[in-house]
Amino acid sequence: MDKNIVFRAAAIIIFLVLPLLVKSNYLLGILIIIGLYTIIVIGLGILMGYAGQVSFGHAAFFGLGAYSVAVLSTAYRWPTFAALLAAVVVPGLLAALIGRPTLKLKELYLVLATLAFGILVHIFFNEAREITGGPSGLTGIPYLSLGGLVFDRDIKFYYLVWSTVLLISLGVNNLIHSRVGRALRAIRESEHAAETSGIDTASLKLQAFVFSAVLAGLAGGLYAYYVTFISPSPFGFHTSVLFVLMAVVGGLGTFWGPLLGTGLVVALGEILRWAVPLAIPGAGGEYQIIFFGVILVVIMIVKPEGLGSIIKFSKKSVEKGVR
Amino acid sequence: MVDLSSQLLQLLFSGLTLGSIYALIALALVTTFNITGVLNLAQGEFVALGALLAASLFAAGLPLPLVFILTVAGVAILGGLVERSAIYPARGASSMTLIIITIGLSISLRGLALLVWGTDPLLLPAFSSGGPILIGGAAINPQSLWIFGLTAVTLAMLFAFFELTYLGKAVRACEINRTAARLVGINPGAMSLLAFAGSGAIGAAAGIFIAPLTLATYDMGFMLGVKGFVAAVIGGMNNVGGAVLGGFILGVLEIYSAGLVSSGLKDAVALLVLLAVLLIRPEGLVGVIAGRKV
Numbered sequence: 097m098d099k100n101i102v103f104r105a106a107a108i109i110i111f112l113v114l115p116l117l118v119k120s121n122y123l124l125g126i127l128i129i130i131g132l133y134t135i136i137v138i139g140l141g142i143l144m145g146y147a148g149q150v151s152f153g154h155a156a157f158f159g160l161g162a163y164s165v166a167v168l169s170t171a172y173r174w175p176t177f178a179a180l181l182a183a184v185v186v187p188g189l190l191a192a193l194i195g196r197p198t199l200k201l202k203e204l205y206l207v208l209a210t211l212a213f214g215i216l217v218h219i220f221f222n223e224a225r226e227i228t229g230g231p232s233g234l235t236g237i238p239y240l241s242l243g244g245l246v247f248d249r250d251i252k253f254y255y256l257v258w259s260t261v262l263l264i265s266l267g268v269n270n271l272i273h274s275r276v277g278r279a280l281r282a283i284r285e286s287e288h289a290a291e292t293s294g295i296d297t298a299s300l301k302l303q304a305f306v307f308s309a310v311l312a313g314l315a316g317g318l319y320a321y322y323v324t325f326i327s328p329s330p331f332g333f334h335t336s337v338l339f340v341l342m343a344v345v346g347g348l349g350t351f352w353g354p355l356l357g358t359g360l361v362v363a364l365g366e367i368l369r370w371a372v373p374l375a376i377p378g379a380g381g382e383y384q385i386i387f388f389g390v391i392l393v394v395i396m397i398v399k400p401e402g403l404g405s406i407i408k409f410s411k412k413s414v415e416k417g418v419r
Numbered sequence: 420m421v422d423l424s425s426q427l428l429q430l431l432f433s434g435l436t437l438g439s440i441y442a443l444i445a446l447a448l449v450t451t452f453n454i455t456g457v458l459n460l461a462q463g464e465f466v467a468l469g470a471l472l473a474a475s476l477f478a479a480g481l482p483l484p485l486v487f488i489l490t491v492a493g494v495a496i497l498g499g500l501v502e503r504s505a506i507y508p509a510r511g512a513s514s515m516t517l518i519i520i521t522i523g524l525s526i527s528l529r530g531l532a533l534l535v536w537g538t539d540p541l542l543l544p545a546f547s548s549g550g551p552i553l554i555g556g557a558a559i560n561p562q563s564l565w566i567f568g569l570t571a572v573t574l575a576m577l578f579a580f581f582e583l584t585y586l587g588k589a590v591r592a593c594e595i596n597r598t599a600a601r602l603v604g605i606n607p608g609a610m611s612l613l614a615f616a617g618s619g620a621i622g623a624a625a626g627i628f629i630a631p632l633t634l635a636t637y638d639m640g641f642m643l644g645v646k647g648f649v650a651a652v653i654g655g656m657n658n659v660g661g662a663v664l665g666g667f668i669l670g671v672l673e674i675y676s677a678g679l680v681s682s683g684l685k686d687a688v689a690l691l692v693l694l695a696v697l698l699i700r701p702e703g704l705v706g707v708i709a710g711r712k713v
Contacts, residue, residue: 104614148515149515150518150519152522194698197697197701198697204458204514207518208652208696208697211460211648212693212694216691216694219686334526334557337526383533385526385528386530386533389527392522392523396516397505397508400512400516
């Protein structure tokens with residue numbers, strides 16, 4: 097337990113000092129993206145690791161958050177807080193709509209529903225030109241401004257995103273050690289046993305799903321403010337699979353899993369972007385995905401609990417919560 | 420000037436053509452799902468690999484029947500390899516793990532196709548030459564007739580396999596109750612291998628049938644696989660006859676909405692149908708009508 101606190105304090109210090117050491121905007125940008133994806137993967141990790149469900153449509157919730165901010169802050173001039181609220185509410189409501197009937201059934205139906213939903217939303221981003229600007233997207237998203245503070249530089253955004261990650265991580269950590277967390281774990285171990293013990297499994301799984309969509313929407317809203325220009329391409333099916341990969345690589349149901357998995361997958365993506373064209377001349381970005389596919393298969397066969405489980409003490413702290 | 424009824428008839432034929440392909444994919448999906456409990460999201464890639472391999476073999480100068488046999492056998496072997504290398508080692512895992520594995524497989528196989536064949540579409544000529552045939556004022560592409568005929572033959576052969584052969588009966592026993600099948604001495608591991616090899620073969624056949632109409636591309640499999648799911652869900656996931664019927668329903672629905680409303684809708688229709696069925700009647704629309712579960 098003490099070791100855990102030391103570890104977390106060290107992580108917070110690293111988080112505070114890192115941007116001062118990183119001089120390149122490229123690296124700072126990657127750190128911001130890792131932070132944003134980590135928010136999504138934390139939610140997906142709860143859905144997968146605790147509620148035992150998987151979604152192949154989280155890029156759509158991410159995109160819905162981003163488009164909510166983009167549309168509302170440009171065409172309707174909504175202030176930051178209101179636009180971000182919409183970025184959270186819109187995906188949350190849609191998740192409740194899909195999740196409510198499908199989560200009562202066996203697990204594969206949510207997979208199919210999220211898969212279909214993800215592709216449909218992506219088609220919508222491309223086709224609803226009047227709202228979304230079609231394939232060319234939307235530009236001119238204003239800077240995020242909260243209480244007179246304008247986040248117009250990467251370094252400010254870095255602190256905003258990573259403070260959000262920290263707050264969510266701590267909140268989720270508390271949640272997992274609460275009654276709700278124990279109930280969710282019970283569902284993962286055995287849904288029948290959980291139900292017999294009086295846990296409303298369908299309702300809890302729905303809450304976990306909606307919560308994960310809300311986090312994805314929040315990350316999307318922040319993403320739109322960060323890049324100030326959005327198009328449909330980052331919100332396709334491949335991104336959804338990448339989120340699942342990040343959750344799986346880091347390990348499900350661990351404190352460090354989401355950060356670890358996201359960091360590794362984003363770093364690998366960047367390395368592949370350099371390395372693949374050297375190995376296969378004329379290769380485009382599509383080739384990266386082969387590696388991700390193979391890694392996903394290998395991890396699921398060899399170590400389905402993810403690489404995060406290597407960090408023993410964080411897992412122990414989770415187990416402590418059970419008792 | 421084409422009048423409305425012949426236009427509707429023509430669209431019906433196009434819809435049934437497309438529906439045949441979906442029916443085959445859905446059939447493979449449902450069979451695999453019921454035997455192994457694995458929802459194979461890589462099924463569409465077998466279709467794409469079949470189309471690509473056939474186009475390459477044909478371009479190499481082989482006669483069409485030989486191309487057909489080699490391709491079906493090749494993708495069946497690949498299906499078996501996929502099962503042994505990725506599904507069998509994880510056979511005890513949760514269905515969430517298995518679904519993630521098949522998604523990973525789907526991406527890997529698509530990547531493999533991209534590495535081997537590149538991004539340019541490949542051409543496979545129609546099985547017979549000659550212009551469209553006029554039936555009731557509607558112009559039917561001869562390839563459509565080939566697809567109808569070959570789908571019917573494939574379905575008849577599968578029916579004979581399931582009903583008349585010992586192995587087929589073992590597969591069906593495994594579909595109905597895996598544990599009981601094991602108790603009477605049926606090896607579920609062998610059945611799983613058979614299911615994936617069979618899925619590869621059926622997928623490859625579907626790919627060869629459709630390639631003359633759509634060209635063969637490395638990324639054609641994903642949406643075809645998703646459509647196969649929609650068809651399977653329409654039919655109810657544990658109903659082979661329903662899945663086939665679901666395929667035809669989806670094909671007709673898609674072509675009518677694309678032909679009469681907007682072609683941009685084509686992919687969206689299938690996904691909307693899937694969501695609607697899942698939200699309203701997840702046990703499948705056909706299940707009630709078709710009755711008997713295989």
